[in-house]
Amino acid sequence: QIQLQQWGAGPVKPSETLSLTCAVSGASFSGFSWSWIRQPPGKGLEWIGEINHSGGTNYNPSLKSRVTVSVDTSKNEFSLKLTSVTAADTAVYYCARGEQRGSFFSNWGQGSLLTVSS
Amino acid sequence: SYDLSQPLSVSVALGQTAKITCGGNRIGGKNVHWYRQKPGQAPVLVIYSDDNRPSGIPERFSASNSGNTATLTISRAQAGDEADYYCQVWDSGIYVFGTGTTVTVL
Numbered sequence: 001q002i003q004l005q006q007w008g009a010g011p012v013k014p015s016e017t018l019s020l021t022c023a024v025s026g027a028s029f030s031g032f033s034w035s036w037i038r039q040p041p042g043k044g045l046e047w048i049g050e051i052n053h054s055g056g057t058n059y060n061p062s063l064k065s066r067v068t069v070s071v072d073t074s075k076n077e078f079s080l081k082l083t084s085v086t087a088a089d090t091a092v093y094y095c096a097r098g099e100q101r102g103s104f105f106s107n108w109g110q111g112s113l114l115t116v117s118s
Numbered sequence: 119s120y121d122l123s124q125p126l127s128v129s130v131a132l133g134q135t136a137k138i139t140c141g142g143n144r145i146g147g148k149n150v151h152w153y154r155q156k157p158g159q160a161p162v163l164v165i166y167s168d169d170n171r172p173s174g175i176p177e178r179f180s181a182s183n184s185g186n187t188a189t190l191t192i193s194r195a196q197a198g199d200e201a202d203y204y205c206q207v208w209d210s211g212i213y214v215f216g217t218g219t220t221v222t223v224l
Contacts, residue, residue: 035213045153045161045204047213060212094160102208104151106172108160 002026006095006109011117018082018116022095022109029053029073033098035105036069036080038091046091050098051078058101085116120209122216129222130195138219140188140205148207150188152181155202155218164203165190195223 008020020036035050049059051069059067063082071078082089092113096105123141130136140150150168153161163172165181168188178193192199200223205216 037213044218045206045215047215050213058211099166102213103149104163104166104206105153105161106163106166108162111160 002097002107004095004097004107004109006093006112008093008112008114010113011115012085012089013118014086014116015084018080018085018089018093018114020080020093020095020112020114022078022080024076024078024097027097027107029071029076031100033101033103034069034071034078035096035098037094037096037105037108038089039094039111040088040091048080048082048093050101052101087116090114090116120207120214122205122207122214124203124205124216124219126217127220127222129224130192130199131224132197133194136192136195136199136221136223138190138192138203138205138221140190140216141186142188142207143186145186145188145207146184148183148209150181150183151206152179152190153204153206154199155204156200161204192221195221197223199223 003025006022012018030053033050036048049069066083068081092111095109097107152165154164155161168183169181181190
């Protein structure tokens, strides 16, 4: 059974960096893509970025200048860093497993509400 | 950027059929995936690649995709089907989600 367990430190102050990590169990890292997706309170889903097992990344152009997704295959974990945050970055952040790049998301983490507040 | 539009809300009587549309330019040429999200929970995949159901999703869920509209159909609607539903495609190197539809079972 594939499980994604995520965590992150919050709240985050404006202009600081938001960090989240997702641990994967029950699945190999190779052959899949690993994404971050967010959902502002009461709003829809927005894809942030993805990484594969070899570290290849792909980012949403709207966030690309502020986003870094990295992977630690030795720990079966991948991480998100979002810099220079503002109140508009307040959202529930999800990690998710993609069957392959450009396809669908089969498994999701439980979600982490990260609030940007001074 | 590619936009996917969904109705804000759909109401369906218990036991009847609900249809949720997802509009996008020539969406019929893309693979469309659908997710169900209940309050406070992560989304769950209910349909992938236009009309395929993951294991554990009942046959009451079906979908189609043609022209500029993809449609998710929920037959014999149950109270447990109340949720937000999102369509999703891959376009120009990024993942795009629809605006989301809230389904209410009356």
